[in-house]
Amino acid sequence: MTLQTHPAKWWVREKESIRCFLCPRHCLLSEGKIGYCGARVNSGGELRTYSYGWPVAIQVDPIEKKPLYHFLPGTKIFSIGTFGCNLGCVFCQNYSLSRGKYLSGQDYRFFEPSEIVALAEQHRCESIAFTYNEPTIFAEYAMEIAALAHAKGLKTVFVSNGFTGLEPAKEIYSLIDAANIDVKGFSEEFYRTLCGGSLQPVLELVELIRKMGVHIELTNLVIPGKNDSDEMLDAYLDWVENKLGLETPLHFSAYHPDFQYNDSPPTPPELLRKIRAHAQARGFVHVHLGNI
Numbered sequence: 230m231t232l233q234t235h236p237a238k239w240w241v242r243e244k245e246s247i248r249c250f251l252c253p254r255h256c257l258l259s260e261g262k263i264g265y266c267g268a269r270v271n272s273g274g275e276l277r278t279y280s281y282g283w284p285v286a287i288q289v290d291p292i293e294k295k296p297l298y299h300f301l302p303g304t305k306i307f308s309i310g311t312f313g314c315n316l317g318c319v320f321c322q323n324y325s326l327s328r329g330k331y332l333s334g335q336d337y338r339f340f341e342p343s344e345i346v347a348l349a350e351q352h353r354c355e356s357i358a359f360t361y362n363e364p365t366i367f368a369e370y371a372m373e374i375a376a377l378a379h380a381k382g383l384k385t386v387f388v389s390n391g392f393t394g395l396e397p398a399k400e401i402y403s404l405i406d407a408a409n410i411d412v413k414g415f416s417e418e419f420y421r422t423l424c425g426g427s428l429q430p431v432l433e434l435v436e437l438i439r440k441m442g443v444h445i446e447l448t449n450l451v452i453p454g455k456n457d458s459d460e461m462l463d464a465y466l467d468w469v470e471n472k473l474g475l476e477t478p479l480h481f482s483a484y485h486p487d488f489q490y491n492d493s494p495p496t497p498p499e500l501l502r503k504i505r506a507h508a509q510a511r512g513f514v515h516v517h518l519g520n521i
Contacts (some may be wrong), residue, residue, distance in 0.1 A: 310361025414456030
């Protein structure tokens with residue numbers, strides 16, 4: 230089959246190339262070149278996306294699996310994801326999707342936005358999640374689905390790395406009710422060396438969508454020896470307390486060696502319990518552990 234692309238948003242022409250502004254990378258793409266995310270391409274002098282209408286992961290989940298523990302608890306959520314990601318985490322726990330690519334000749338199934346909403350209703354889900362890979366890169370598709378979902382009384386959820394441009398985020402998150410944002414590690418060095426990105430845009434995104442009224446829960450994948458120091462943990466908790474408040478739900482999840490990284494051992498459950506006790510001692514009300 231021939232994979233069809235769809236017009237993309239958030240770009241400008243620069244001479245013979247295109248500049249994408251969806252995420253902080255601001256990829257400059259000459260004709261035929263694909264962005265870092267693997268999903269956006271300069272085709273005929275226009276930015277187009279491969280991921281619109283082509284989800285490769287569809288599942289009905291408990292909403293707690295997102296993880297969201299304080300938004301529609303006990304309900305089912307209809308979850309979709311595509312290929313691609315705009316970060317390059319060497320420890321990625323879901324790299325088959327984040328580093329996967331659309332290939333001509335493969336048997337993908339096209340889903341109109343209305344079909345996704347209808348399936349969510351059919352499975353008696355109260356919400357739809359854009360998840361599994363980084364949903365920012367299929368934002369055009371997610372936004373159309375979200376608008377239709379709201380018209381049917383369904384809520385919408387982003388499970389994201391938060392590495393999104395602020396102007397696009399204002400449009401995207403105006404249609405999103407709740408988000409779980411993955412704060413990878415609380416230092417620029419961590420993001421630069423292990424994620425190929427930057428922490429500051431993530432913090433700015435979280436602060437923005439909080440002001441927009443989006444329900445926020447935060448996840449931190451704890452990697453022994455890399456982002457679990459007392460200093461880094463307290464810097465993270467200081468920021469959450471000052472910018473979001475002690476009521477903000479926090480999730481600390483166990484890591485396992487995967488993809489291109491095996492320098493750290495799997496996260497010991499006792500380390501997660503120690504982190505939870507420390508956060509609770511500081512006054513955080515909702516602290517949850519995952520993958521143990």
